[in-house]
Amino acid sequence: MSENCEYRERVLTMDTMNPNVKRVEYAVRGPIVQRAVQIERELMMGIKKPFTEVIKANIGDCHAMGQKPITFFRQVLALCSYPDLLEDSKFPEDAKSRACRILQACGGGSLGAYSTSQGIELIRQDVARYIERRDGGITSHPDNIYLSTGASDAIMTMLKLLVSGEGMSRTGVMISIPQYPLYSAALAELGAVQISYYLDEDNCWSLDISELQRALQEAKKHCSPRALCIINPGNPTGQVQSRQCIEDVIRFAAAENLFLMADEVYQDNVYADGCTFHSFKKVLFEMGPEYSEKVELASFHSTSKCYMGECGFRGGYMEVVNLDPEVKVQLTKLVSVRLCPPVPGQALLDVVVNPPQPDEPSYDTFIKERTDTLATLAEKANMTQDILNQVPGIKCNPVQGAMYTFPRIHLPPKAIPEAKEKGQAPDMFYCMKLLEETGICLVPGSGFGQRDGTYHFRMTILPSKEKLKIVLAKIKEFQQHFMEQYS
Amino acid sequence: MSENGALPLRGKVLTVDTMNANVKKVDYAVRGPIVQRAVQIEKELKEGVKKPFEEVIKANIGDAHAMGQRPITFFRQVMALCTYPQLLDDNKFPEDAKNRARRILQSCGGNSIGAYTTSQGIDCVRHDVANYIQRRDGGIPSDPDNIYLTTGASDGIVTILKLLTAGEGRTRTGVMISIPQYPLYSASIAELGAVQISYYLNEEKCWSLDISELQRALQAAREHCSPRVLCIINPGNPTGQVQSRQCIEDVIRFAAKENLFLMADEVYQDNVYAEGCEFHSFKKVLFEMGPEYSSKVELASFHSTSKCYMGECGFRGGYMEVINMDPGVKAQLTKLVSVRLCPPVPGQALMDLVVNSPQPGEPSYQTFMKERTAVLSALAEKAKLTEEILNTVPGISCNPVQGAMYSFPRITLPERAINEAKAKDQAPDMFYCMKLLEETGICLVPGSGFGQREGTYHFRMTILPPTEKLKIMLNKLKEFHQKFTQQYS
Numbered sequence: 001m002s003e004n005c006e007y008r009e010r011v012l013t014m015d016t017m018n019p020n021v022k023r024v025e026y027a028v029r030g031p032i033v034q035r036a037v038q039i040e041r042e043l044m045m046g047i048k049k050p051f052t053e054v055i056k057a058n059i060g061d062c063h064a065m066g067q068k069p070i071t072f073f074r075q076v077l078a079l080c081s082y083p084d085l086l087e088d089s090k091f092p093e094d095a096k097s098r099a100c101r102i103l104q105a106c107g108g109g110s111l112g113a114y115s116t117s118q119g120i121e122l123i124r125q126d127v128a129r130y131i132e133r134r135d136g137g138i139t140s141h142p143d144n145i146y147l148s149t150g151a152s153d154a155i156m157t158m159l160k161l162l163v164s165g166e167g168m169s170r171t172g173v174m175i176s177i178p179q180y181p182l183y184s185a186a187l188a189e190l191g192a193v194q195i196s197y198y199l200d201e202d203n204c205w206s207l208d209i210s211e212l213q214r215a216l217q218e219a220k221k222h223c224s225p226r227a228l229c230i231i232n233p234g235n236p237t238g239q240v241q242s243r244q245c246i247e248d249v250i251r252f253a254a255a256e257n258l259f260l261m262a263d264e265v266y267q268d269n270v271y272a273d274g275c276t277f278h279s280f281k282k283v284l285f286e287m288g289p290e291y292s293e294k295v296e297l298a299s300f301h302s303t304s305k306c307y308m309g310e311c312g313f314r315g316g317y318m319e320v321v322n323l324d325p326e327v328k329v330q331l332t333k334l335v336s337v338r339l340c341p342p343v344p345g346q347a348l349l350d351v352v353v354n355p356p357q358p359d360e361p362s363y364d365t366f367i368k369e370r371t372d373t374l375a376t377l378a379e380k381a382n383m384t385q386d387i388l389n390q391v392p393g394i395k396c397n398p399v400q401g402a403m404y405t406f407p408r409i410h411l412p413p414k415a416i417p418e419a420k421e422k423g424q425a426p427d428m429f430y431c432m433k434l435l436e437e438t439g440i441c442l443v444p445g446s447g448f449g450q451r452d453g454t455y456h457f458r459m460t461i462l463p464s465k466e467k468l469k470i471v472l473a474k475i476k477e478f479q480q481h482f483m484e485q486y487s
Numbered sequence: 488m489s490e491n492g493a494l495p496l497r498g499k500v501l502t503v504d505t506m507n508a509n510v511k512k513v514d515y516a517v518r519g520p521i522v523q524r525a526v527q528i529e530k531e532l533k534e535g536v537k538k539p540f541e542e543v544i545k546a547n548i549g550d551a552h553a554m555g556q557r558p559i560t561f562f563r564q565v566m567a568l569c570t571y572p573q574l575l576d577d578n579k580f581p582e583d584a585k586n587r588a589r590r591i592l593q594s595c596g597g598n599s600i601g602a603y604t605t606s607q608g609i610d611c612v613r614h615d616v617a618n619y620i621q622r623r624d625g626g627i628p629s630d631p632d633n634i635y636l637t638t639g640a641s642d643g644i645v646t647i648l649k650l651l652t653a654g655e656g657r658t659r660t661g662v663m664i665s666i667p668q669y670p671l672y673s674a675s676i677a678e679l680g681a682v683q684i685s686y687y688l689n690e691e692k693c694w695s696l697d698i699s700e701l702q703r704a705l706q707a708a709r710e711h712c713s714p715r716v717l718c719i720i721n722p723g724n725p726t727g728q729v730q731s732r733q734c735i736e737d738v739i740r741f742a743a744k745e746n747l748f749l750m751a752d753e754v755y756q757d758n759v760y761a762e763g764c765e766f767h768s769f770k771k772v773l774f775e776m777g778p779e780y781s782s783k784v785e786l787a788s789f790h791s792t793s794k795c796y797m798g799e800c801g802f803r804g805g806y807m808e809v810i811n812m813d814p815g816v817k818a819q820l821t822k823l824v825s826v827r828l829c830p831p832v833p834g835q836a837l838m839d840l841v842v843n844s845p846q847p848g849e850p851s852y853q854t855f856m857k858e859r860t861a862v863l864s865a866l867a868e869k870a871k872l873t874e875e876i877l878n879t880v881p882g883i884s885c886n887p888v889q890g891a892m893y894s895f896p897r898i899t900l901p902e903r904a905i906n907e908a909k910a911k912d913q914a915p916d917m918f919y920c921m922k923l924l925e926e927t928g929i930c931l932v933p934g935s936g937f938g939q940r941e942g943t944y945h946f947r948m949t950i951l952p953p954t955e956k957l958k959i960m961l962n963k964l965k966e967f968h969q970k971f972t973q974q975y976s
Binding site: 010011012013014016017018019021022024025026028029030037059061062063064065066067069074075077078079081082085088090106107108110111112113114115116117149150152153156160161162163164165182185186189226227257258259296308309310311312313314322323324326327330333334336337338339340341342343344345 | 499500501502503505506507508510511513514515517518519526548550551552553554555556558563564566567570571574577579595596597599600601602603604605606638639641642645649650651652653654670671674675678715716746747748785797798799800801802803811812813815816819822823825826827828829830831832833834
């Protein structure tokens with residue numbers, strides 16, 4: 001402690017801060033997006049650019065790209081927020097009855113009360129029933145449901161519980177390459193070991209058990225593998241795994257003593273013919289008690305994607321299956337410290353799992369809106385795939401589901417050394433140039449992981465059809481120009 | 488895998504032995520075992536099981552609406568308009584509510600509160616927060632870029648603690664926090680594996696803070712960890728004291744001298760009841776102390792939509808303001824919060840209204856002021872009532888409830904009760920509170936959940952139930968205490 005306070009170093013510096021946090025990266029909102037935001041400001045200030053707007057195709061943010069909310073959901077939430085509206089004849093009866101039911105389950109009849117930390121019991125019951133209906137009647141216990149602040153919150157919580165040990169006994173977590181970088185970020189923050197398994201790009205991003213096996217054996221040499229994470233439908237790759245594949249993964253997890261984490265937030269976003277969403281829960285139970293009584297599984301869902309697109313509400317849940325009872329007590333205790341997930345998000349989730357039924361007044365409008373949104377996404381998925389595959393140097397796997405395309409780009413010989421000189425990943429170099437020249441913001445494949453020597457970008461299929469056509473045309477133009485420039 | 492191909496007989500992958508060891512050390516009494524028992528009792532009552540009471544009174548948690556406090560009409564009107572913008576055509580809503588809703592929606596992607604926002608929070612909301620802080624602090628500037636909207640204050644607090652936790656063994660980050668404290672702090676410190684450095688508030692002097700006690704705690708701590716942070720809750724939780732301006736200056740001076748990052752939890756800033764007490768933000772005092780301090784001391788201040796007169800706990804709205812943060816660290820902070828995308832947008836919108844409430848001349852002003860005043864004055868009455876009634880009970884001694892939402896009275900427990908508790912492996916005040924719950928249905932949190940001086944016992948009770956119910960509750964408590972004292976004498 002010096003006598004003269006003036007020249008002391010700060011307390012919290014790059015050297016004294018949490019080193020794990022420094023290792024965290026999250027490309028979806030990383031440097032390219034920061035540059036995009038800067039460019040938007042420059043445009044607003046009147047600076048001339050080769051384009052008039054920035055198109056943010058970096059993030060699965062449906063409403064921001066023009067998708068409309070489901071009318072019924074917003075009606076119920078408005079009624080919950082301001083119950084005086086229950087007297088308003090402009091709201092349909094089915095919306096009012098759902099709002100009343102939700103409010104009755106809230107302390108003091110208000111969305112402003114804390115809920116129990118696991119989430120409003122009534123809503124967990126509704127979620128359990130939704131899961132049962134979805135999975136052909138397989139029982140779901142409300143007590144195994146934990147509502148969460150988006151799926152990210154629950155995924156983080158489970159990973160946190162799983163992380164222990166040191167050195168060779170440090171928890172290893174298997175996750176796909178490519179992956180949604182919440183996983184790599186969370187593992188870095190928690191100081192767990194990331195065990196990457198490669199999806200097969202030549203086979204539509206499918207999963208080979210032999211590749212899981214390879215990754216696992218390798219990993220056993222330096223850590224203690226405990227968890228296997230799978231995103232289905234996939235992000236960024238969009239593949240919808242076959243039922244056979246899901247069974248194989250479950251068998252593998254059972255044989256190798258791995259806790260299974262199934263990220264299923266895109267479960268309604270399935271577009272390709274011949275593809276169907278099968279929940280891990282359902283397949284697990286259809287495989288019989290040898291598996292269904294043993295495999296520890298956590299499945300995650302959210303209000304952010306599918307046809308709802310309500311990202312800002314931060315609604316979500318997880319279902320835990322075969323969790324050790326004592327660990328479950330610890331889980332419940334852990335989530336209690338943060339009190340509860342946002343109640344508007346809980347209420348929204350309730351209407352998602354409890355939507356208008358055929359005999360109800362709001363049914364027709366609801367189905368129409370839902371169908372339109374999903375059909376439009378399917379069209380855009382197809383269109384994206386078709387157009388990109390016409391571009392020399394771009395190869396795009398079918399967008400079977402989710403909200404993204406993750407095409408492979410062939411970079412001409414001179415581009416790569418120039419990128420490296422700038423200290424940039426080659427696909428970051430490509431995407432940055434695309435941004436500066438066209439205003440289109442994508443995320444380089446390096447942000448998600450990819451095989452060495454390959455390059456990709458992730459682009460959402462969310463802009464309106466018209467705008468998407470323009471974006472794809474501009475990318476085509478840019479690619480051709482880039483190829484010429486760097487050949 | 489065994490040779491015959493069958494699944495190996497195994498224990499589970501995730502057990503109490505293989506799970507995160509730090510998580511096991513976490514405790515959060517506010518929703519701990521006594522609350523679990525209270526919930527069980529509620530279920531039993533519903534099933535028709537006979538009890539000496541008809542309802543459980545949950546005086547364990549600062550959940551204003553659950554205890555009957557009404558939301559502010561204006562806030563809910565704007566929230567409804569934001570949620571279902573068709574209502575903007577509805578003439579039942581006042582213009583000022585509509586204007587605020589339009590302004591918020593315009594700053595949302597696709598004009599929808601369903602869009603993600605920037606991770607730091609909606610720009611115009613952060614501007615409004617900065618303006619609020621500036622007005623509150625007599626004009627001292629606040630930079631919107633130093634504002635981070637959060638999922639309740641808890642989120643911001645955990646994030647900063649996370650950034651600060653580093654080192655190993657003797658260099659492990661030490662975090663100073665009051666005894667008693669709101670157990671988010673002890674829980675987070677345990678989860679992060681940081682070192683808790685407890686400093687005792689002075690019960691004899693209305694829970695005030697002595698710098699000499701801070702000094703003592705710090706010196707002792709330096710022998711086994713690397714103290715980096717000093718947390719202070721003002722107005723206090725559970726203790727309710729509102730620190731004097733002098734005290735706040737002394738704390739700032741101490742933090743500056745001892746190189747400590749200051750964390751000021753100010754979520755109860757509007758809940759000040761006692762005469763002679765006033766809320767002074769750490770930010771304001773810091774800047775009024777001049778550049779020797781204001782350009783040096785690293786400070787994070789926290790606020791929330793959960794308390795004060797709003798009581799909107801369920802919306803999980805909050806913010807923090809960071810002062811003098813290292814720019815490199817700030818970039819790391821921004822990166823860290825980006826992984827969780829953004830705080831809930833309804834909560835961000837609500838925070839906007841709290842910092843940008845109806846002004847004189849606006850249609851909603853009078854109703855707003857009436858509602859706000861009613862809530863705060865009811866709380867002030869109940870604070871006084873609680874202190875008075877509890878102080879008439881022999882064996883209960885209650886410091887003035889100067890602010891916040893709780894009383895934290897000291898209870899004298901007969902020796903026999905203490906021994907019986909210890910035989911049951913229960914903290915004596917847990918034993919007391921459990922009996923109270925079983926016999927009266929009143930759910931409080933034992934002082935052991937917040938920390939207290941060795942050999943002293945307390946409980947924390949909210950002052951939130953409506954006045955009539957509060958009176959009944961306090962009298963039942965009085966009755967119970969007398970009976971308990973007799974029973975165990």
